Amino acid sequence: MGKLERHATIADVAALAGVSVGTASKALNGRGSLREETRTRVREAARQLNFEVNTGARSLHSGRTYTVGMITTDTIGRFSIPVLMGAEDALGAGQMSVFLCDGRDDPIREQYHVKTLLSRRVDGIIVTGRRTEARAPIAPRLPVPVVYAFISSTDPADCSVVPDEEGGARKAVEHLLAIGRTRMAHVTGPEHHHSARVRSAAAVERLTEAGLSLAGPPLFGAWSEAWGRQAVGMLLTGGTSFDAVFCGSDQIARGVADALRAVGRRVPEEVALVGYDNWDVMAEACQPPLTSVDMNLEGLGRAAAEMLLAAINGTPSPGRHARPCHLVVRESTTVPLVPVDS
Amino acid sequence: MGKLERHATIADVAALAGVSVGTASKALNGRGSLREETRTRVREAARQLNFEVNTGARSLHSGRTYTVGMITTDTIGRFSIPVLMGAEDALGAGQMSVFLCDGRDDPIREQYHVKTLLSRRVDGIIVTGRRTEARAPIAPRLPVPVVYAFISSTDPADCSVVPDEEGGARKAVEHLLAIGRTRMAHVTGPEHHHSARVRSAAAVERLTEAGLSLAGPPLFGAWSEAWGRQAVGMLLTGGTSFDAVFCGSDQIARGVADALRAVGRRVPEEVALVGYDNWDVMAEACQPPLTSVDMNLEGLGRAAAEMLLAAINGTPSPGRHARPCHLVVRESTTVPLVPVDS
DNA sequence: GAAACTTAGGAAATCGTTTGCCTCAAGCTA
DNA sequence: TAGCTTGAGGCAAACGATTTCCTAAGTTTC
Numbered sequence: 001m002g003k004l005e006r007h008a009t010i011a012d013v014a015a016l017a018g019v020s021v022g023t024a025s026k027a028l029n030g031r032g033s034l035r036e037e038t039r040t041r042v043r044e045a046a047r048q049l050n051f052e053v054n055t056g057a058r059s060l061h062s063g064r065t066y067t068v069g070m071i072t073t074d075t076i077g078r079f080s081i082p083v084l085m086g087a088e089d090a091l092g093a094g095q096m097s098v099f100l101c102d103g104r105d106d107p108i109r110e111q112y113h114v115k116t117l118l119s120r121r122v123d124g125i126i127v128t129g130r131r132t133e134a135r136a137p138i139a140p141r142l143p144v145p146v147v148y149a150f151i152s153s154t155d156p157a158d159c160s161v162v163p164d165e166e167g168g169a170r171k172a173v174e175h176l177l178a179i180g181r182t183r184m185a186h187v188t189g190p191e192h193h194h195s196a197r198v199r200s201a202a203a204v205e206r207l208t209e210a211g212l213s214l215a216g217p218p219l220f221g222a223w224s225e226a227w228g229r230q231a232v233g234m235l236l237t238g239g240t241s242f243d244a245v246f247c248g249s250d251q252i253a254r255g256v257a258d259a260l261r262a263v264g265r266r267v268p269e270e271v272a273l274v275g276y277d278n279w280d281v282m283a284e285a286c287q288p289p290l291t292s293v294d295m296n297l298e299g300l301g302r303a304a305a306e307m308l309l310a311a312i313n314g315t316p317s318p319g320r321h322a323r324p325c326h327l328v329v330r331e332s333t334t335v336p337l338v339p340v341d342s
Numbered sequence: 343m344g345k346l347e348r349h350a351t352i353a354d355v356a357a358l359a360g361v362s363v364g365t366a367s368k369a370l371n372g373r374g375s376l377r378e379e380t381r382t383r384v385r386e387a388a389r390q391l392n393f394e395v396n397t398g399a400r401s402l403h404s405g406r407t408y409t410v411g412m413i414t415t416d417t418i419g420r421f422s423i424p425v426l427m428g429a430e431d432a433l434g435a436g437q438m439s440v441f442l443c444d445g446r447d448d449p450i451r452e453q454y455h456v457k458t459l460l461s462r463r464v465d466g467i468i469v470t471g472r473r474t475e476a477r478a479p480i481a482p483r484l485p486v487p488v489v490y491a492f493i494s495s496t497d498p499a500d501c502s503v504v505p506d507e508e509g510g511a512r513k514a515v516e517h518l519l520a521i522g523r524t525r526m527a528h529v530t531g532p533e534h535h536h537s538a539r540v541r542s543a544a545a546v547e548r549l550t551e552a553g554l555s556l557a558g559p560p561l562f563g564a565w566s567e568a569w570g571r572q573a574v575g576m577l578l579t580g581g582t583s584f585d586a587v588f589c590g591s592d593q594i595a596r597g598v599a600d601a602l603r604a605v606g607r608r609v610p611e612e613v614a615l616v617g618y619d620n621w622d623v624m625a626e627a628c629q630p631p632l633t634s635v636d637m638n639l640e641g642l643g644r645a646a647a648e649m650l651l652a653a654i655n656g657t658p659s660p661g662r663h664a665r666p667c668h669l670v671v672r673e674s675t676t677v678p679l680v681p682v683d684s
Numbered sequence: 685g686a687a688a689c690t691t692a693g694g695a696a697a698t699c700g701t702t703t704g705c706c707t708c709a710a711g712c713t714a
Numbered sequence: 715t716a717g718c719t720t721g722a723g724g725c726a727a728a729c730g731a732t733t734t735c736c737t738a739a740g741t742t743t744c
Contacts, residue, residue: 006485007460007463007485009699009700009701010700010701010702011700011701019723019724020723020724020725021700021701021702021724021725022701022702022703022723022724022725022726023722023723023724024701025700025701025702025703026702026703026723029701029702031702031703032703032722032723033720033721033722033723034721034722034723035721035722035723038722038723052457052460052461053461053700053701054402054461054463054699054700054701055461055462055463056398056399056401056402056407056462056463056699056700056701057398057402057699057700057701057702057729058700058701058702059398059701059729060396060398060399060402060699060700060701060702060728060729060730060731061700061701061702061703061728061729062701062702062729063729065398070442075427076423076426076427081418081423084418084442085417085418085444088442088443088444089444092443092444097441097443097458097459097462098441098442098443099439099440099441099442100412100426100430100440100441100442101430101434101439101440102427102430102431102434115394116439117439118349118394119394119395119396119397120397120398120439121349121396121397121398143348143349224627225627226627251623251627254627255627258600258629281593281623285566285567285568285593285596285597287600351729351730351731352730352731352732353730353731361693361694362693362694362695363694363730363731363732364693364694364695364696364731364732364733364734365692365693365694366731367731367732367733368693368732368733371732373732373733374692374693374733375690375691375692375693376691376692376693377691377692377693380692380693395730395731396729396730396731398730398731399699399729399730399731399732400730400731400732401699401731402698402699402700402701402729402730402731402732403698403699403730403731403732403733404699404731404732405699
């Protein structure tokens, strides 16, 4: 750990350059009217002293901290990461730094974080989480703008950026219809889970529009491979006839794929398979690789950050903003031209 | 978005309470000698105005920001997350907030982040990343303490907190020996990858100590399930006789498990299987669930944060600190109904 | 009743930067 | 040469909070 050379202040720089503090400030920020020679002399002094402006002191004067807080209501997980990354990226481009706060599903902890962020005078707050279901606002009447990303707020006046899960589910069904499947089963997560309900309902709706219905009732269970495997067992012993399975998540889909292979049902020839989330680790390792709905979470995080920036600059976008999902097609719904190895 | 009631300052509070700013400050911080009646009057005024102290202004005076920066050298991924979370948790307990910076494997971007953090006068910096291999220090002679977590610095004077990967590999081998396996194959990631080399070498060493050697040379490939499956093919066609496979990651192990099952080799009866990382999603969904080495990354992040706090308070811990890994035993090394705990 | 303590609270300096205003000198114009 | 304009750069007031004196009252004590 290279040791502590105290932070240089602008006064040090001014002294070394032989000018006043005010002049030094103007020189470094391109303000005022100064001779070019003076500017370079100041810049050189700054470089020599390794001067980094004290952002905190500057904020004191400007009232802006160029800082935003990101609160994950539950724990930082697979869904919040890409959102965080997208937001961090978009904000970084605007010179803003990000405070990371992990709520861990604890309202006390969450409130503590909100207080801390306000105390640090963040210019805005992004709230995200693991579930898309609407939640109560983190606090009433905050002095800074707030954007909800992935999750949404129950207050319709709040700005929420969410994936269009219905649209995603419809695209999945449409794709299966397009490749000629008509007897689709649906295996998904717990019925009490918002995403499971929404996706399931949208799938049924889309089928209805096509004059079809699901092969058997939707199978609600857990967001796990084990449930996917188990569900296949139920379908088979129930005697349901199906030529496609639309799954509520990639993990479920993978369980389904494994179970089908175990009983000799070929994917996609006999049963086409679509997952949800487009989680690379699952979708690509699946045998065969999995067609899946991508919610573009990183783009969502980026969009949320941009809306927050806009709101900070005085142009809020109240309301719920649904962003389209898209389908990534892989071998689980397309007969390969060349045989897959392994 | 509840609207903008300007942030109250301590001057507002003082005015409302009918005291001077200095007195208000003392009242809120429990300093000076004031009548209890005055203190409560000030506190009440603060509450009424929704006053939150401006941490930035306070820092200006105290020289401490109670803020640390966390830089991920590469992208935020599966390994950095738990480290980040552990650190965030430990730091939060010490009232410190965390700036999140994503380096994205881009040295320019990384340097930009370092500059920004210094400009924001963080009290310290934690550097983390996806690979355990030692890397060059983020900058020479920084004015604040730095701790490397998961990755390590090539400068031995820097403080690095890393998992004891050798120890983890040795534990894996010991466990396999303990359940009576003697012909172990080893399938792992790319040979140029530090973790792959280290774990592999440690496994060989431990076997040598037991008077044994690997069943065939270590198979270096990719950190993927596909490679795990492919490697099994190589072992089988190569005619290697083996009763256990120690894998460099859970993903590889899972590929191995799938491929073995596909050819009818039973796990764990005929072939015992150990993975690395203890990634719940993989280890638990594997058939059978996977015994795996856990690096306790969250604990590692926590430890790194604590060392950073200590360094900030004047007690640095220079050098490389290896933290033990432990083995999580599941069915891939234990015949069901005869549970072995370790 | 005056000197010596306490006590409660105010005034002002300080932290590091920015910025509006002011001054001074040099260069022009008439 | 007097009067203007313009350019360069200094001065000092913010910004919000903390902290170190410092000053007025009371309170004791002899």
